[in-house]
Amino acid sequence: MAKMNMLQAINNALDLAMAKDDGVVCFGEDVGHFGGVFRATSKLQEKYGKSRCFNTPLTEQGIAGFANGMAAQGMKPVAEIQFADYIFPAFDQIVNETAKFRYRSGNEFNVGGLVFRTPYGGGIAGGHYHSQSPEAYFAHTPGLKIVVPRDPAQAKGLLLASINCPDPVIFFEPKKLYRASVGEVSEDYYEIPLGKAEVLQQGKDVTVLAWGAQMEIIQKAAEMAAADGISCEVIDLRSIQPWDVDTVAESVMKTGRLVINHEAPLTGGFAAEIASTIQKKCFLHLESPIERVCGLDIPYPLALEKEYVPDHLKTYEAIKRSVNF
Template sequence: MTRMNLLQAVNQALDLAMARDERVVCFGEDVGHFGGVFRATSGLQDKYGKHRCFNTPLTEQGIIGFANGMAARGFKPVAEIQFADYIYPAFDQIVNETAKFRYRSGNQFDVGGLVIRTPYGGGIAGGHYHSQSPEAYFVHTAGLRVLVPRDPAQARGLLLAAIECPDPVLFFEPKRLYRAAVGEVDEGDDPLPLDRAEVVQEGSDITLLAWGAQMEVLQKAAELAGQQNISCEIIDLRSLLPWDVETVIGSVMKTGRLLVNHEAPLTGGMAGEIAATVQEHCFLHLESPIARVCGLDTPYPLALEKEYMADHLKTFEAIVRTVNF
């Protein structure tokens, strides 16, 4: 076991994958000798050469188009989009090419070796162009997998699994945890499952569900709830597409209540899909309406960032309301 932060875990996973398989290549804006804006690819160009870790022009559509081509030829490209906010110029390539490549050929060819890494989320005073959480756009797209790690161990294990996955993967990394999340990481080669949620805390009164950086928010809210004798079960969804319906349903059947927390705006967010699915399966077991604690339906504000965020206090208040309904 080695203690490291989330950024180091991402770097180590890339290093290990590149060492194991010469088809793995990393590229994006400034990812070469500079190591990217967050230094996630530091040292990889020096170790593996400019033909396997290199800079691209500042064109997100071009980065993903190039990645699609490489993956179609049997490579395993790990393409970095510098901020999730900048992924929109590549939207057509991702949803109309990457996601549909296998389907349109009747499984004769695919881009299954492709991973798109991108830092998402707020909490770093980045304003409206460096703080967005755009996962909901992509969970609507059949043919993709969408993953979000919460800590260094999850980042390493899920990224290794993503690179080996036969489907194209969007890998959203919570940027505010890059250096803030530190933990013990098993340096074995075992990847983590790509389609299963994890129950990180058992409880009996309410199920709390989130992913990525919001898991820390849930844990703080659960501590406050515990002081009110409210027992919280906490689940990290990890995989947003596909998502682990069975684990979530099993938990809600036990607790009778559900709160979903995400940083993205409320309207059209992943929480709505989860709530609809849960009420379909658990309607007669629910003791209260399903709660959603999410970002606001506004552009991400700089001056009012704290008011915008779905923090532990908003979550705690929602827990109390739900349990006392």
């Protein structure tokens, strides 16, 4: 075991994956000699050479198209999109090519083994072009898997599982935790199964659900609620697509209540999909309406970031509303 921040854990995962499989390659804007804007790929070019860790032109559509081509030929490209906000120029390639490659060929060819890594979310005073959480856009697209880790150990295990996955994966990394989140991480190769949520805290009164950077926020809210005698069951979804319906439903059948938190705007956010599915599966068990604590339906603001973020106080109020309904 070693102490690592999230960037170090991601770098370690990439190192192990590249050592294990010659088909794994890393590329993106400034990824090679520079290690990327956040240094996630630092020293990988020195270790594996310019043919396996290299810079690309500043074109996200080109990065995604290049990744599709490499994956179609059996390689395992790990393509970095410098910020999740910049993934939109690559949207056509990801949604119309990456996601549909296997289906359109009747499984004659595919781009399994392709991973798009990209830092998402706010918390770094990045304003409206460096703070977005676009997971819901891609969750609407069959053929993609979407993964969001909450800490260094999770980031490493989930990234290794994503690289080894037979389906294309978008791996959203919470950038505000890159250096803020430090934990014990095994130095060995290990994978954490995709599509499986984790119950971090057992509770009986209300289920509180989030993913990525918002986990720290809901855990803080759960601590505040505990001081009021409210017992929260805390769940990290980990995978947005596919998402673990059974674990969430089992929890809600026990608690009778659900609070969902995500940083993306409320309207059309993935919380709506979760709420719709859970109300259908757990309708006769629900004691109160499902609560959504989300970002506002506005561009991500720079000056008013604290007002925008669905923080622990907003989550705590939602927990109280749910329990006192």
